Amino acid sequence: MRALLTHAASIVLFACATAASAATPEAKALFEQARAAATAEYKAVRERCNSLAGNPKDVCIAEAKAARVRAEADATAQFRNTLRAYTKARIDIANADFALDRTRCAALAGNERDVCVERAKASRTAALADARADKKVIEARSDAREDKRIAEYKVAAEKCDALSGTAKDQCVAAAKSQFGY
Known part of the structure; x- marks a missing residue:
């Protein structure tokens, strides 16, 4: 459980810390490589699971599936x-961990x-609730940042109203460029 929370926190921090970037060919290649590695690791672990029998085999397979889901989701x-992608990843991981826990049970x-x-149900419910709550918090902070930016622009534009002619035009242009309008 602690590992899941640490993993979830790292996803949220990574989502907040990185800027939106275009899907470059290098990023696409890394993505495909990570998915291929996850599939290859799953197949290798699944082969090792075949030597087991009964519930230990089921648990081994469920662990392999959970590891694959975690790697692919990340x-x-x-x-x-995107925030949506990070939230979906956390939900997918919570569901995979739930399936693993049920198999152990x-x-x-x-x-x-x-x-x-x-x-297991309680852990899943908590992980899902945390993922959704974190998404709402991040969205609220983003909305608040936008509201602040708009308010600051209005203040700057109001200051420009005291000027006239070219000075006013330059002031308005500077305010627009500063606040992204």
């Missing part, structure tokens, strides 16, 4: 570099199994 989120019986399943 690669996709970094390639697309299958080895248990009775109340112990019920508790395990409920714990």
Whole structure:
């Protein structure tokens, strides 16, 4: 659980710290390479799982699938570099971890199994809620930044109203360029 939270926090920080960038050929190549590596690793681990039997085999396969989903989701989120992509990656990872936890719970019986399943559901619910809440916080901060920029532009434009002629035109042009209008 702690690893999932650390991973989720790193995704959010990465999303906030990076600027939006165009999909360059190099980025596309890295994305395809990461997906290919995830698939190759999944196939290799899946082959090792074939030597097991019963629930340990199921857990091994579920771990391989969760690792593949995590790697592909991270690669996709970094390639697309959008808030939506990062949120989707976190949701996909939470669902994969939930499937893994449920598979682990299958080895248990009775109340112990019920508790395990409920714990898995609670972890998934928490991860999904955190992903959605983080998305809303980031969107709210972005909206607030935009509102502040607009307000600052209005102040600068109001200051220009005291001027006339060329000085006013230059003042308005400077305000527009400063605030992106």
